Amino acid sequence: MSKICLVEDEEKVAAFISKGLQEHDFEVSHANDGFSAIDLIAAQTFDLIILDLMLPDINGVDLCRRIRKENSQVPILMLTALDRVDDKVNGLQAGADDYLVKPFHFNELLARISALLRRYRPENNKEDGLLTFSDLKLNTFTKAAERANAEIGLTTKEYHLLELFMRNPNKTLSRDYIAEKVWDIQFDTGTNFIDVYVNYLRKKIEKGAQAKLIHTVIGMGYILKEK
Incomplete structure (x- = not known):
């Protein structure tokens, strides 16, 4: 079971995402602001982080940079209502691995998560890597x-x-x-x-x-x- 950290301050959105992911056998831990997310990520190991760009205390881009300083490998999927090219580029340059604009179809979220998890897991083959x-x-x-x-x-x-x-x-x-x-x-x-x-x-x-x-x-x- 993959462990996902969801950083989202909108309770309805967080509940929707958490419920859907849990129904697909993901273990979800939720933080509703940036400082709570920092503590949560420091205390646990996650396979993937879903990070909202607009948070009440820390800008999502700044939080992404802070996460990257401590963990260069965990995949980060950024969620935002901002769909300008500059916003996407800023998120990617801060260390996000993928970017999904709200509103989105849940199946697309699942597909993005699956793709990131496949990409970041060690190859299951006989090569020495x-x-x-x-x-x-x-x-x-x-x-x-x-x-x-x-x-x-x-x-x-x-x-x-x-x-x-x-x-x-x-x-x-x-x-x-x-x-x-x-x-x-x-x-x-x-x-x-x-x-x-x-x-x-x-x-x-x-x-x-x-x-x-x-x-x-x-x-x-x-x-x-x-x-």
């Missing part, structure tokens, strides 16, 4: 990354972005493809959040290293390759 490229290593079981035996700290999105590159070495990946595979969304050409995340990742894996591994292909996207 180790991806390597040049002197870069990524363990898909432990979610640990290192280069030249030096550990690299990654956020959840940075991990999945790196995994995508390492499963597709020497291939040019378009921004559309990256947005679809890592964020499950259609890329909006009016935003630069893909470039921002690639830049975050590039700085981390190239810190202290002489060779660059992630290269920009002008007008096309990005590629993981050795020069």
Whole structure:
């Protein structure tokens, strides 16, 4: 049974979501404000967090950042009545893994949750879970990354972005493809959040290293390759 932390201040919405999830065999713990959520998340281990953007005490984006500082791996699904592109980008850049606009169909919420849980669980296969490229290593079981035996700290999105590159070495990946595979969304050409995340990742894996591994292909996207 997967454990979900629901952070939602609207009691009717929280009751609707909690009841529906429990009927689908999820264990749900509810916090109706940001500070209660911080205490709840510190006290328990959750498989997924559903986080409302508009909270009475802490802005959902700020709360998401605080959660990410303590836990880089737990998937976060953000709920909000705001559907502007900038609001979505802010949520994703704060560390959210997916974004669902209110009102929504419960079946879509279930589908988003299932997709996130599948993505974040260790692969149930006989592989050793180790991806390597040049002197870069990524363990898909432990979610640990290192280069030249030096550990690299990654956020959840940075991990999945790196995994995508390492499963597709020497291939040019378009921004559309990256947005679809890592964020499950259609890329909006009016935003630069893909470039921002690639830049975050590039700085981390190239810190202290002489060779660059992630290269920009002008007008096309990005590629993981050795020069």
